[in-house]
Each structure stands twice: as C-alpha cells, then as structure tokens.
Amino acid sequence: MRITFVGFGLLASSVAAAIKQAKLPTVVRAVSSPATLARAKDLGLADECFGYDEITDWVPGSDMILLCAPILHILHTIENLAQMDLSVLSSQPKILVSDIGSTKVEICKAGAKLPKPFVFVGSHPMAGSEKRTLEYNDPSIFENAYWFVCPPEGVEEADYKSLLDLISFVGANAVVFPPEHHDRTMAWVSHMPQMLSSTLAASMPERLVKPSYQHYAGRAFRDMTRIAASGWNMWHDIAVTNRDQTVLALREVREGLDKTIEAMDHLQVVSDGKPAADDRAGELESVFKAGNEGRASLFEKGRNAAAAFSEITVPLKDVPGALLQVLSPLAQNNLNIRDIELMKVRENIAGTLLLAFKTPEEARRAVQILKLLGYDVKER
Numbered sequence: 393m394r395i396t397f398v399g400f401g402l403l404a405s406s407v408a409a410a411i412k413q414a415k416l417p418t419v420v421r422a423v424s425s426p427a428t429l430a431r432a433k434d435l436g437l438a439d440e441c442f443g444y445d446e447i448t449d450w451v452p453g454s455d456m457i458l459l460c461a462p463i464l465h466i467l468h469t470i471e472n473l474a475q476m477d478l479s480v481l482s483s484q485p486k487i488l489v490s491d492i493g494s495t496k497v498e499i500c501k502a503g504a505k506l507p508k509p510f511v512f513v514g515s516h517p518m519a520g521s522e523k524r525t526l527e528y529n530d531p532s533i534f535e536n537a538y539w540f541v542c543p544p545e546g547v548e549e550a551d552y553k554s555l556l557d558l559i560s561f562v563g564a565n566a567v568v569f570p571p572e573h574h575d576r577t578m579a580w581v582s583h584m585p586q587m588l589s590s591t592l593a594a595s596m597p598e599r600l601v602k603p604s605y606q607h608y609a610g611r612a613f614r615d616m617t618r619i620a621a622s623g624w625n626m627w628h629d630i631a632v633t634n635r636d637q638t639v640l641a642l643r644e645v646r647e648g649l650d651k652t653i654e655a656m657d658h659l660q661v662v663s664d665g666k667p668a669a670d671d672r673a674g675e676l677e678s679v680f681k682a683g684n685e686g687r688a689s690l691f692e693k694g695r696n697a698a699a700a701f702s703e704i705t706v707p708l709k710d711v712p713g714a715l716l717q718v719l720s721p722l723a724q725n726n727l728n729i730r731d732i733e734l735m736k737v738r739e740n741i742a743g744t745l746l747l748a749f750k751t752p753e754e755a756r757r758a759v760q761i762l763k764l765l766g767y768d769v770k771e772r
Contacts, residue, residue, distance in 0.1 A: 393418045396454040399461030400424040405526035406533045408437040459491035463629035470502045490515045495633040496571035504544040513552040514542035535563035542571040579637035593620035701748035702755035703772040
C-alpha cells in the first residue's frame with residue numbers, strides 16, 4: 393500500500409505517525425515544501441518525499457492520494473490531476489483520490505470530473521487542533537472522532553474500502569454522507585459558530601476594552617471566544633466554498649437573538665412577589681428550556697461518537713503534586729487516560745479533574761483505585 397499525502401501538516405503527519413507506530417507495511421509518500429519534507433524525514437514520518445510541482449513523480453505508483461492542503465489548494469490540485477498526461481498511469485487500473493477539506497460540495501463536484509484511473513471520494517475528519525504543523529503530530533488525534541465520507545453516485549463501497557480501512561485504523565468513525573448534507577450540517581455545527589465567536593470577540597465595545605475590563609471575563613466568555621483565535625487563511629477558504637449555508641445559519645441565529653432581545657425588553661421588576669402584567673419572563677424561560685434541550689441532544693447516548701468516552705470526576709487538593717498523586721496510580725495499573733480536563737480552578741480552592749476512558753470497565757477500575765486512596769470520585 394502506497395499512500396501519498398499532498399500537504400503534510402498536522403492531520404497528514406498524524407495519520408503517518410499512526411502508520412509508523414503500528415509498523416504497517418505501507419509506504420508513506422509526502423508532498424510538501426522543502427522545509428516540511430526535510431522535517432518529515434528527520435521525524436521518520438515519510439519514506440518518499442516530493443515537491444508539489446513533481447506531480448508526474450508522485451502520482452504514478454500511488455494506491456491512494458489524500459489531499460491534505462487548504463480547500464482552494466485541494467481544488468487546484470484536483471485540476472492539475474485532471475490535466476496531467478494519463479499515459480504515465482497506463483499500468484494502474486485505479487488510484488483512489490480523497491481529501492480532508494472542511495467543505496465538500498465544491499470539492500466533490502471537481503473530484504467527480506476526474507478521469508480514469510482516478511476514483512474520487514471526498515472526506516472530512518472532524519479532528520484537529522489550533523496547532524497546524526507536523527511538529528504537533530498525534531497518532532491518536534482521530535480516535536473516536538467522526539470522519540465523513542462523501543462518495544459520488546455510481547462509486548461502490550469496494551472502490552473506497554481502503555479509505556474506510558484507514559479511517560477505522562486511526563480509530564475514527566466513518567459516516568457516509570451526501571456532500572450537500574455535509575455542508576449544510578457543518579454550516580451550523582462548525583462554520584457558523586466560528587463566525588459567531590470571531591464576531592463576539594471583535595465586537596467588544598471600547599467602554600470595555602479601553603480600561604482593560606475584558607480581563608475580568610469569566611470562563612463563559614473565554615470559552616465562547618476560544619475559536620476566535622483561529623487563523624484567517626483556512627477560514628477564508630471555508631467561507632468562500634460554504635458561503636450560502638453559513639449565511640443561512642447566521643441568519644437563523646440572528647432570528648433567535650432577536651426573539652431573546654424582545655423578551656428581555658419586556659422584563660419587569662417583580663413587585664410584591666408578582667410580575668408586572670406585561671412581563672415576558674415566560675418567553676425568556678422558554679428560550680432557556682429549549683437551550684437546555686438543545687445542549688442535551690448533543691450528548692444523546694449512542695449518538696455522539698466523539699463523546700462516547702466514559703468519564704469520571706476527581707476533586708483535587710490545592711497542593712503541589714496533586715495531579716501526579718491522581719495520575720500515577722492509574723498509570724501504574726495500566727489505565728490509559730484518553731482525555732483530561734482541569735475544571736473549576738480557583739486559588740486556594742480545590743479544582744476538579746475530569747478524566748475520560750475508552751470503556752466503562754476502565755472508568756470503573758479507575759474509580760475503585762482512587763476511592764481506595766481516599767478520593768471522592770464520581771462517574772459522570
């Protein structure tokens with residue numbers, strides 16, 4: 393098996409790292425800039441290296457080509473594949489081409505036009521980090537994540553089984569999805585939240601910023617603006633290729649905000665324990681209840697693969713070495729922690745450690761071990 397990664401950033405190098413870690417009989421071919429290729433060699437992540445312009449060298453011999461560059465670069469590469477001299481591929485009956493772009497409609501339209509021996513199937517792993525380069529490669533980054541697969545009409549599952557096998561190998565969950573459904577869904581659960589977060593962080597009024605009062609922001613504001621730190625270059629491509637669906641999602645949120653504002657405009661101070669006649673607190677309450685239900689729906693049992701870990705919470709003491717005192721006995725008992733979060737941290741107040749395990753059995757073992765050590769552990 394020879395996989396060619398066109399673009400060798402975080403996600404491509406993470407797949408390569410998983411392949412190398414498992415010592416699979418797979419040749420990893422990296423296509424990137426000279427500096428990135430040199431580093432890929434140093435890290436032992438790539439067996440063969442090519443420049444972007446060496447297309448007649450890196451296409452022949454590839455069993456799978458995975459386009460891992462920004463969206464507009466993916467589209468440009470597909471165009472180059474369509475225009476290349478196919479006589480150099482006469483000995484290859486099929487070359488599977490896929491991508492990891494965050495939008496799918498435009499990419500799948502372009503990919504469907506590729507001539508034989510190319511077979512194009514769009515894809516999009518719901519994994520990543522604010523870190524972008526191969527220096528931060530993580531072979532477990534895809535574990536338990538959704539990985540969308542968007543085959544065009546007429547393409548049989550057997551034609552892209554090698555892609556499904558790769559997705560399964562890195563621990564992700566393949567979801568076969570029409571590209572239009574993908575972009576409509578991502579507009580709401582990914583692209584609109586990014587625009588909303590960026591707008592929120594960009595809209596802080598001068599009355600807040602000038603005296604530096606924004607530094608008093610609590611966790612809610614910090615969490616809501618975390619992704620406002622995202623880079624523009626990647627999001628330019630997403631905005632351009634999924635503009636209409638993202639604008640629609642933003643307008644739907646704006647309608648919801650207008651209803652919330654209207655309800656708040658009619659709130660009245662309670663007098664003698666009774667609300668005023670024209671009080672609209674019931675309308676605002678309905679927003680909160682609908683919000684509770686919407687949030688809960690994200691974590692319906694068996695529906696959210698990304699949230700399928702078994703979690704426990706451990707109260708910590710505010711003393712040096714508190715984290716180590718919890719983590720060391722778990723490691724000594726060969727328990728693999730899949731995710732970790734430190735919550736409710738205040739000076740001189742105990743924080744709460746959230747630990748995630750792959751199976752309920754591992755979580756229960758962790759609870760037993762930590763309870764024997766005197767911790768008030770709870771399964772979440």
